[in-house]
Amino acid sequence: MTSSNNSEFELIKRYFTQLGAQRTDLLLGVGDDCALVTVEPDYCLAISTDLLVEGVHFFADTPAHDLGHKALAVNLSDLAAMGATPAWFTLALTLPSINSVWLQAFSQGLEQLAVQFNVQLIGGDLARGPLNIAIGVHGFVPKGQALLRSGLQVGDKIFVTGQLGGAAYALSRLLVKQAVPPNLLQKLHCPWPRVREGQALLGIAHAAIDISDGLAGDLAHMLNQSGVGACLQAAALPIPDPIKQALGDEAAIELALTGGDDYELCFAVKPSKLPQLHALALDCCCIGTVEPGLGLRLQYQDGSVNTVISQAYQHFSGESDIDK
């Protein structure tokens, strides 16, 4: 039931036949029934897929360039959370109409990020319909070294990269038509996947997750899968100053714990590996410790402790992803 015309096919060919890095492990790219790739024997392949749907994950007026960037970034973030090195991606795109200006900007957003991370478009599909972007990513990780969610051990120090709450704060401001500081708008529209940090953590961290649905919910996944609990230090949560100033400490902490779309990494390191971590000089900070008692607790500077999450993930979260 699909229909299109000649110029559409030409546009698609122009924007999507050759996109991203030029990889030598790609034997056959866009233009056949499948792509053909090779995987080195000492590596396993990490595979993930993430959707962006208009009205659910982004506003209808989001610039096409940012959408291209973000659609790939949120997928690369999943590779980052395994410590994997990105390689290839596929694109299944549903568009209400063919608009060459939109397609050019969208493909440029994809292209710029793809080149940054040496990842190549290897295939896809396009249909008419409400705007919907499904990307599948593939990357390499040395066998036995991937950073799993289930690897937490009592005594581990818990870290996050970057800062928390920026994307959620930007979204909350956009929803009420208020101005947003440019660096926080950037966090929402053009998140930078922590691929290099994830790769650097191989052999140092032994568990990681990307914080796409908020620190508390995503960390709870790890706690749940590892059968442990954790205590976080409220004062240690890295929150941008403009958010603290605008919301006050308590609401800023709440946002840092629950706000989604940050695409930072949360990871765990044994105390014995801390010197190696510090030597990396990554943009990260320690926010707490893994403990034997189940659940997630938050300790304030006055010594008081609040329970954030009392038990396993599925009893409190708004998660809807089947791969998270």
Added chain:
Amino acid sequence: MTSSNNSEFELIKRYFTQLGAQRTDLLLGVGDDCALVTVEPDYCLAISTDLLVEGVHFFADTPAHDLGHKALAVNLSDLAAMGATPAWFTLALTLPSINSVWLQAFSQGLEQLAVQFNVQLIGGDLARGPLNIAIGVHGFVPKGQALLRSGLQVGDKIFVTGQLGGAAYALSRLLVKQAVPPNLLQKLHCPWPRVREGQALLGIAHAAIDISDGLAGDLAHMLNQSGVGACLQAAALPIPDPIKQALGDEAAIELALTGGDDYELCFAVKPSKLPQLHALALDCCCIGTVEPGLGLRLQYQDGSVNTVISQAYQHFSGESDIDK
């Protein structure tokens, strides 16, 4: 901006955590940031993605079981066209609402076909929005043996599996609310991917494509990519008798050439390999020959020849896929 509640997460977990075959080459499945898989050293990996969008690829009232089947089948058909052995798939699903009856039927449609072809669901994403199903498939093919579109050589005999026009005929009847013979409705709603035929053809055929957009258009891709032409025998086109009886020979031939959604394979075999092909006793028939002059021609029983397609694909077709 995603939102959902606890019971939704439970439903998703119930239907999609464990779906399809249980494969030993899957190191880590649904439930982490990525799946982890291994690829044998003598094989390359074939990767493809195909969309099904409501109102574009299927009617809103199509049974969920059939949609689950078809969404996976059209992807497996791309693997079949390379001669690849299916291994894993991902699912990016956008649904207007969470409906456990629909989800159960949909996942059963996926499950039944996945088990048939020893393929396992390894990850995915779910969001609210207009119904949109994007599957990504992965399969193995021995290095250097994949069936490419570009492999046609002058003198090759051209074959198709099964019969042509059934799905397009069923669709044409449904569009005017007419009854459809059950076997033709099956072709439209539950196509059977020619995976086993594709695998059997490795080393015998040297080019193949899946006919998802109609024989003429898809064969033209092969001719174009191989720099050759072809002549088909009108009388040799395998068309179901009920279609010939309903439409007459001329319109039935037109439908067999242009009707989409058949998901049969079109492949080419050197004359010297014909004995090996016949020994396989596949459900296929010879429909023509590769010739030096560009374009696609159709020869009738009286000896007259019509040009079906005079040059490269993009000048006549309604194709909109970027991987085809």
